Amino acid sequence: MGAVEVKPGIYWVGAIDWAIRDFHGYVTPNGTTYNNYLILDRHVTLVDTVKHEFCHYTIDNIKGLTDPAGIENIVINHIENDHATSMGEIMELAPNALIHITERGKKGLDRFFDTSRWKFRIVKTGDTLNTGTKTITFLETPMLHWPDSMMSYVKEDKLLISQDGFGQHLASAARFDDEYCDQCSTVELEHAVRDYYANILMPFGQLIKAKIAEIQKLGLEIDMIAPDHGVIWREDPGKIVKMYLDMANSKADLRVVIVYDTMWHSTEYMTIPIMEGIKAAGVEVEVIKLRATPMSEATKRFWESRAMLLGTPTLNNIMFPTVAEFLTYLRGLRPKNRMVGAFGSFGWGGGAVKEAYAVFKQMGLEAVEPGVEVLYRPGPEDEKKCFEFGKQFAEKVKEYHQKF
Numbered sequence: 001m002g003a004v005e006v007k008p009g010i011y012w013v014g015a016i017d018w019a020i021r022d023f024h025g026y027v028t029p030n031g032t033t034y035n036n037y038l039i040l041d042r043h044v045t046l047v048d049t050v051k052h053e054f055c056h057y058t059i060d061n062i063k064g065l066t067d068p069a070g071i072e073n074i075v076i077n078h079i080e081n082d083h084a085t086s087m088g089e090i091m092e093l094a095p096n097a098l099i100h101i102t103e104r105g106k107k108g109l110d111r112f113f114d115t116s117r118w119k120f121r122i123v124k125t126g127d128t129l130n131t132g133t134k135t136i137t138f139l140e141t142p143m144l145h146w147p148d149s150m151m152s153y154v155k156e157d158k159l160l161i162s163q164d165g166f167g168q169h170l171a172s173a174a175r176f177d178d179e180y181c182d183q184c185s186t187v188e189l190e191h192a193v194r195d196y197y198a199n200i201l202m203p204f205g206q207l208i209k210a211k212i213a214e215i216q217k218l219g220l221e222i223d224m225i226a227p228d229h230g231v232i233w234r235e236d237p238g239k240i241v242k243m244y245l246d247m248a249n250s251k252a253d254l255r256v257v258i259v260y261d262t263m264w265h266s267t268e269y270m271t272i273p274i275m276e277g278i279k280a281a282g283v284e285v286e287v288i289k290l291r292a293t294p295m296s297e298a299t300k301r302f303w304e305s306r307a308m309l310l311g312t313p314t315l316n317n318i319m320f321p322t323v324a325e326f327l328t329y330l331r332g333l334r335p336k337n338r339m340v341g342a343f344g345s346f347g348w349g350g351g352a353v354k355e356a357y358a359v360f361k362q363m364g365l366e367a368v369e370p371g372v373e374v375l376y377r378p379g380p381e382d383e384k385k386c387f388e389f390g391k392q393f394a395e396k397v398k399e400y401h402q403k404f
């Protein structure tokens with residue numbers, strides 16, 4: 001795929017990764033793109049690069065427009081490997097380019113490359129770069145989602161190049177939101193946004209709200225948001241900003257997601273009466289088995305729901321390994337404003353449910369205790385107990401949901 005003009009004189013010159021299914025442990029069933037942008041102005045400027053294995057794509061795209069030797073400026077918004085590891089090849093082609101980067105970005109880039117011959121300009125929020133007829137203003141966005149991160153705003157085009165922010169892992173022929181919605185569906189695009197947010201940006205909700213407020217206070221007019229992954233928001237950039245604000249404000253559906261794993265189906269049997277109890281309370285319920293579902297998908301569904309019940313058998317007095325792994329992953333994402341509970345079967349002394357509650361408390365989640373445990377295999381009395389547990393949990397979720 002060749003370059004695509006996104007604004008007069010500004011081109012997408014990135015690469016499409018149709019095949020990636022594991023993005024540093026995060027499952028990407030739809031692949032992804034590495035977007036970068038070339039500004040053809042009096043001073044030719046490249047904004048970001050791409051993942052190393054794809055550098056020939058961006059180089060070919062650039063060569064289709066201009067001689068890379070003429071690139072005078074390179075803006076590095078983010079040094080993570082999927083965006084900056086082509087810098088070696090790019091700098092061989094454009095050795096005189098001045099690299100505009102945050103101080104933390106420079107420190108990171110120094111660890112990946114021998115930068116001793118490269119020219120740098122350290123930038124911070126409010127600094128600008130004039131490319132001839134266009135002015136780029138830099139906006140630092142530390143911890144959104146790395147310490148070095150920043151965004152680049154092109155005033156004349158009302159264009160925000162937003163690096164990872166507002167991205168989606170979607171490989172597609174569509175470069176723009178409206179094209180994607182025509183070819184595929186709006187629902188799929190929204191799913192991709194939530195998946196990306198839940199697995200990458202969930203810990204940073206407060207920072208996201210503060211940064212959006214800062215952009216609004218600066219009065220930046222934005223009619224296009226161009227992230228470094230997925231489609232560019234040109235039809236309605238306000239829509240993605242609103243989605244981010246909703247997620248940062250912990251918006252969720254009134255639903256309980258049951259996430260479980262099982263050794264000999266006993267914990268699995270428990271999900272049925274628990275699910276029936278939740279339904280009896282008039283609350284939507286969804287059931288996910290961990291070994292049948294990518295962890296990132298389970299995380300997205302957790303994030304979309306107000307509450308989760310975690311089902312774990314006891315193995316050697318602790319949680320079943322896949323459940324422990326999921327909970328560890330979730331703990332790192334620092335979710336907020338979600339109600340949780342746990343259940344599971346055991347054969348000897350138990351311990352998994354107790355351990356799950358201990359982790360819930362560390363995470364500061366709204367835990368409903370006690371959970372429910374069953375010896376070996378649920379009998380009729382256990383099934384009643386599970387039904388009541390699900391029903392009472394769902395009643396509490398309804399009440400809790402009112403707060404948001």
Ligand code: FEO
Binds near residue numbers: 078080082146164229
């Ligand atoms: Fe797409 Fe933080 O890298």
